[in-house]
Amino acid sequence: MNPAELTWTLPHIVAGVMVLSLNAYVLLGGADFGGGVWDFFARGHRRDEQRALIAEAIGPIWEANHVWLILVVVLLFTCFPKAFAHLATELHVPITIMLVGVVLRGSAFTFRTYDSKRDAVQRRWGRIFSIASLLTPVVLGVCLGAVAGGLVPMRPASQAATLTFMDRFVNPWFMSPFPWAVGLLTLLLFAFLAAAYLTVEAPEGPLRDLFCRRAQQSQVALLITAVATLVVARAEDPQLFAGLTRGSTALAMLGTTALAAATTLWALATRRFQLARLAAAAQASFILWGWAWTQFPWLLPPDRTITALAAPRITLQLTLGALCVGTAILLPSFVYLFRVFKSGETVFGADQP
Amino acid sequence: MPSDLMFARSQMAMSLAFHIVFAVVGIGMPALMVIAEWRWLRTRDTVMLELAKRWAKGTAILFAVGAVSGTVLSFELGLLWPTFMEHAGAVIGMPFSLEGFAFFTEAIFLGIYLYAWKRIPPRAHLAAGVVVAVSGALSGAFVVCANAWMNAPAGFTMVNGEVTSVDPIAAMFNAAAPAQIVHMTLAAFAATGFAVAGIHAYALWRGTLHRAFHRAALQIALMIGLPTALLQPLSGDWSARGVAERQPVKLAAMEGHLRTGPAAFVIGGWPNPETLEHRGAIEIPGALSWLLHGDPAAVVPGIDSAPADERPPLAIVHLAFQIMVGCGTLMALLALWGAWRWWQRRGGGGVALPDDRRFLLAIMLAAPLGFIALEAGWTVTEVGRQPWIVQGILRTADAVTPMPGLGVTFALFTVLYIGLAIAVVFLLWRQILKTGVTPVPLGVTSELPLPSRLSGTHPTPRS
Numbered sequence: 126m127n128p129a130e131l132t133w134t135l136p137h138i139v140a141g142v143m144v145l146s147l148n149a150y151v152l153l154g155g156a157d158f159g160g161g162v163w164d165f166f167a168r169g170h171r172r173d174e175q176r177a178l179i180a181e182a183i184g185p186i187w188e189a190n191h192v193w194l195i196l197v198v199v200l201l202f203t204c205f206p207k208a209f210a211h212l213a214t215e216l217h218v219p220i221t222i223m224l225v226g227v228v229l230r231g232s233a234f235t236f237r238t239y240d241s242k243r244d245a246v247q248r249r250w251g252r253i254f255s256i257a258s259l260l261t262p263v264v265l266g267v268c269l270g271a272v273a274g275g276l277v278p279m280r281p282a283s284q285a286a287t288l289t290f291m292d293r294f295v296n297p298w299f300m301s302p303f304p305w306a307v308g309l310l311t312l313l314l315f316a317f318l319a320a321a322y323l324t325v326e327a328p329e330g331p332l333r334d335l336f337c338r339r340a341q342q343s344q345v346a347l348l349i350t351a352v353a354t355l356v357v358a359r360a361e362d363p364q365l366f367a368g369l370t371r372g373s374t375a376l377a378m379l380g381t382t383a384l385a386a387a388t389t390l391w392a393l394a395t396r397r398f399q400l401a402r403l404a405a406a407a408q409a410s411f412i413l414w415g416w417a418w419t420q421f422p423w424l425l426p427p428d429r430t431i432t433a434l435a436a437p438r439i440t441l442q443l444t445l446g447a448l449c450v451g452t453a454i455l456l457p458s459f460v461y462l463f464r465v466f467k468s469g470e471t472v473f474g475a476d477q478p
Numbered sequence: 479m480p481s482d483l484m485f486a487r488s489q490m491a492m493s494l495a496f497h498i499v500f501a502v503v504g505i506g507m508p509a510l511m512v513i514a515e516w517r518w519l520r521t522r523d524t525v526m527l528e529l530a531k532r533w534a535k536g537t538a539i540l541f542a543v544g545a546v547s548g549t550v551l552s553f554e555l556g557l558l559w560p561t562f563m564e565h566a567g568a569v570i571g572m573p574f575s576l577e578g579f580a581f582f583t584e585a586i587f588l589g590i591y592l593y594a595w596k597r598i599p600p601r602a603h604l605a606a607g608v609v610v611a612v613s614g615a616l617s618g619a620f621v622v623c624a625n626a627w628m629n630a631p632a633g634f635t636m637v638n639g640e641v642t643s644v645d646p647i648a649a650m651f652n653a654a655a656p657a658q659i660v661h662m663t664l665a666a667f668a669a670t671g672f673a674v675a676g677i678h679a680y681a682l683w684r685g686t687l688h689r690a691f692h693r694a695a696l697q698i699a700l701m702i703g704l705p706t707a708l709l710q711p712l713s714g715d716w717s718a719r720g721v722a723e724r725q726p727v728k729l730a731a732m733e734g735h736l737r738t739g740p741a742a743f744v745i746g747g748w749p750n751p752e753t754l755e756h757r758g759a760i761e762i763p764g765a766l767s768w769l770l771h772g773d774p775a776a777v778v779p780g781i782d783s784a785p786a787d788e789r790p791p792l793a794i795v796h797l798a799f800q801i802m803v804g805c806g807t808l809m810a811l812l813a814l815w816g817a818w819r820w821w822q823r824r825g826g827g828g829v830a831l832p833d834d835r836r837f838l839l840a841i842m843l844a845a846p847l848g849f850i851a852l853e854a855g856w857t858v859t860e861v862g863r864q865p866w867i868v869q870g871i872l873r874t875a876d877a878v879t880p881m882p883g884l885g886v887t888f889a890l891f892t893v894l895y896i897g898l899a900i901a902v903v904f905l906l907w908r909q910i911l912k913t914g915v916t917p918v919p920l921g922v923t924s925e926l927p928l929p930s931r932l933s934g935t936h937p938t939p940r941s
Contacts, residue, residue: 188545188585192578198552199578202563203571210564213556217881224553225894228546232898235542236905239535290882436568437644444575451579458586465594 135442136435139204140424142448143197144417150193151413152318152406155311157187159319161230161258162312163339164251174332176251179319180238182326189462191231203444208424208434212268215277219264219298226261229253262315263308270307271298273416274362275426303361306354313350314409317343321389321405324398326467333398340401341393348386351412364427368419378415385411483875485884486558489891491860493551495853496895500544502852504584505618505663506670506702507537508611511591513698515604525691529698531595533674538592539905543898545585550891558884562867562877565641566627569634572646573623580617584610618666619659623650625859630654630724631868653724657717658859664706664713665855668809669848671703676845683838696841703848704816707809714806715769721862722770725869726779727788728862731795733766734759741766741778746800751792754782790864798857805851812844 160179167175202209213220230253237250271277276297285293298304320340327333359366369375385408392401424431435441480488511533518526552574556563587609595603627633633649634641678695686692722729730736734744736754743766747759764774771778781789819837867874 186589188542189582189589191545191549192582192585195549195552195581196578199571199574202556202567203575204568206564206567206571209556209567210560213553213563214560214879214881217557217879217887220553220557221887221890224550225890227549228894228898231546231549232543232901235539236901239539239905286880294881436571437642440568440571440644440646443572443646447572447575447579451576451582455579455582455586458583462586462590465590465597 134432135438135445136204136431137422139200139435139441139445140431142445143200143204144414146193146196146200148410148413150190150197151314151409153186153190154193155262155315155409156318156322157183157190158230158258158262159315159317160323161234161255162262162316163319163323163336165255165259171332171335175335178323178327178332180234182323183234186462186466187231187234189459191227194227200444204436204441205424205431205434206436208429211279211425212272212277215294216268216271216298218294219268219271223261223264223268226257226264230257230261233257259312262312263305266308266311267298267304269311269416270304271301272425273307273420274301274303274358274365276301276304277425278427279425279429301361302357303354303365306350306357310347310350310354313343313347314412317347318405318409321393321402324393325402337393337396337398340405341390344386344390344393365419369415374418375415378411378418382408382411382415480885482882482884483878485888486878487874489884489888490554490558491857492888492892492895493547493554494856494860496899497544497547497551498852498856499849500540500547501618501621502666502669502849503537503540504544505614505666507533507540507674508588508607508614509667509702510670510674510698511537512604512607512611513701514694515607517694517698519600519604523694525694528691529695533695534592536906538588539902541588543902545581547895547898548581557881557887558879559867559877560879562872565872566868569641569644569646569649570624570627573620573650577617577620577624580613580620584613584617587613615663615666618663622659622662623652623655626654626658627652628868629658629721629728629859629863631871636871654720657713657720661710661713661717661855664710665848665852667702668706668710669852671699671701671706672809672841672848673845675699675703676842679838679841679845683835683842700816700841703809704813707806707813707848708817710806711810714803719770722778725863727781727784728790728795728858730779730781730783731790731792731862732799732858734792734796735766735778735780736782738780738783739777740764740775741770741780743769744796747796749781749792749796751781751789754780788865790862795858795862798854798861801854802851802858805847805854809844809847809851812840815840 160183164176164179167179198209201212233250233253237247237254317340320336320343323336324333324340327336355366355369358369370379385404388404389401389408392398392404420426422430422432424434511530514526514530514533517523518530587606590598590606591603591610594606598606627649630653631649632652633645633647635643675696678692678699681692682689682696718729718732721732733741734747734749734756735741736749736756740763742764743762744756745760745762747756749756749759767776767778768774770776781792815837819834863869865873865875867877
């Protein structure tokens with residue numbers, strides 16, 4: 126690695142903003158997907174109560190949460206157009222599957238919410254919503270895993286054209302275990318986040334206890350998968366594994382993540398739910414930033430850097446300017462949105478005559 | 479078997495045609511909602527409140543589908559046209575970023591508008607609605623900006639197939655943007671206004687117990703639809719002048735002007751791209767030359783001015799253009815009729831709304847015209863630019879993804895969108911229209927929370 130690459134430059138700042146947006150998407154949109162996962166697993170005589178709680182928690186904010194993904198995509202194609210064109214080509218198949226999931230989940234959720242007649246049609250919307258919530262995060266994780274694992278390298282066009290369809294468009298992400306490990310990790314992370322958040326949103330009582338248990342269970346599954354992912358990384362891609370585990374920053378990241386995970390478990394066990402929610406969010410963020418740090422300075426591992434793929438300077442400057450103006454409008458709006466809907470009172474009873 | 483390029487174009491066309499309906503509703507409906515709520519705040523007429531809530535519910539359903547289909551489009555730009563995005567991303571990404579923020583704002587405040595009826599003061603609630611309306615219109619404008627750049631590329635130079643000297647500001651404020659933005663925004667309001675007016679005109683025409691409700695709705699919808707429909711031909715003329723200047727071949731295809739020379743106004747007809755002859759067209763000689771240059775003898779470049787491989791599909795563009803102009807003309811005439819009726823009845827008994835049965839029937843029949851014009855208009859813009867994806871710079875065939883088998887994804891998204899369209903229609907029918915036209919008292923069937931004051935006006939069972 127060329128040490129000069131490590132100097133912070135405009136492209137790195139934009140890349141940082143992209144990880145930040147992805148972070149927001151994981152914490153907000155990811156939790157919405159997780160809500161859908163728990164909707165899928167809602168069983169027993171409290172089934173409808175669980176579903177109502179999830180729907181109330183997601184309802185007013187999912188549209189806004191969902192826009193973070195669009196922001197990441199727009200930043201990618203504005204500031205790193207070559208990387209966007211490359212990824213959209215090589216990962217055409219999984220991205221398409223993910224999009225179908227996004228469409229089905231979003232529309233099925235809205236249809237269910239507004240189709241307030243409690244009948245078979247409404248239950249069918251619910252089914253589509255929960256299954257799409259289960260599948261989409263896996264595919265999203267597979268795409269990220271394929272990039273992180275250096276499985277979709279940029280090749281000269283002449284070389285790419287000689288590959289078979291399977292070798293170019295399917296095998297890199299489908300046949301390798303690492304992307305699937307990341308996919309599973311993403312799903313569990315989203316489910317865990319949702320359960321941890323719902324412990325705060327649920328009214329005191331059995332529903333809260335249920336989501337507390339769910340948070341604990343998914344946390345355990347998440348940690349096991351995280352270790353498994355490291356093992357797979359070690360076997361599949363020594364360079365990636367080295368990045369994840371060597372160096373003081375990488376170890377500090379791993380340590381902090383472990384600390385956040387332990388805090389969550391402790392807070393859940395001692396019923397400190399606000400703290401558990403914060404620690405869960407911190408844990409998810411550290412996992413994401415740990416990945417980003419491992420990949421730095423590569424945008425498309427193993428050989429394309431963030432700086433090499435960046436758009437001209439003027440585009441980056443103007444985009445960052447637009448981001449500042451946008452943030453100045455958005456941040457107060459978000460604060461207002463969350464103050465209106467998430468200011469602590471129970472979700473049931475609100476807005477009921 | 480059509481080529482992958484054809485499938486890619488079809489998939490893009492289908493995704494856009496689908497998304498555009500919801501995007502337009504996202505621009506138009508908030509304005510209707512806000513007017514109704516504002517009237518409620520001023521007059522405390524509960525019909526207005528019910529109307530605002532009913533419309534908000536419809537907006538929510540349509541907005542969600544618009545949001546997800548918009549997400550699909552932002553990915554499809556790369557999935558289908560990676561080479562285009564590789565070159566264009568850095569140049570035209572700006573308006574997309576700004577659109578992202580406008581859409582973000584819209585989504586946040588729509589969430590507040592839909593769910594916080596009782597959590598925030600009425601004025602704050604109305605203000606949230608205004609923010610939704612304004613940011614919705616802005617996000618539309620930004621996207622149209624990016625599209626206009628494809629028609630009038632600016633803000634970069636192309637050296638050996640690489641984009642250099644990028645100037646995103648110049649790209650954003652390209653020459654085609656102002657006219658296209660105005661034309662599209664007016665189209666959004668006119669199409670939404672007419673469609674909503676048509677629904678309520680149907681209820682009135684059929685006879686309903688909720689006459690006051692539907693009359694109020696019709697009045698607000700016409701308030702938005704009629705003036706914009708009247709202005710639209712003017713903005714269309716402005717737009718066409720720009721096209722004549724920058725994309726003469728597109729204009730020739732639109733107007734069916736086949737041979738360079740003084741241009742006639744061609745109505746109807748089926749142009750033959752081989753012989754450059756019309757079949758069955760009515761022509762007004764010199765009319766187009768006069769419209770564009772004020773001189774019936776002015777020379778206008780025809781389709782023959784472009785080499786054969788740089789001509790768009792003639793028949794589609796000409797037909798789509800005629801459909802758009804035809805629908806627009808009908809809407810403008812209806813607007814004139816409405817204005818005349820309003821003028822006639824202005825003084826009498828405080829009833830200014832034209833609601834005789836003939837007018838209601840006309841409005842009902844006109845309900846889909848705006849959306850038909852919209853789809854036809856986008857066909858003109860996009861197909862008329864072929865074979866270019868960026869006018870004169872990059873060919874569509876050179877921009878398409880190397881990924882084979884696009885027929886499969888085209889089929890997948892077609893099925894998905896058809897399913898969604900059926901679901902939306904079914905849902906709107908079940909939730910909005912059905913309760914809106916059946917003789918059940920309002921406020922009792924409505925599942926939306928109503929202010930407690932209203933419950934006193936209806937006889938309620940004693941507990």
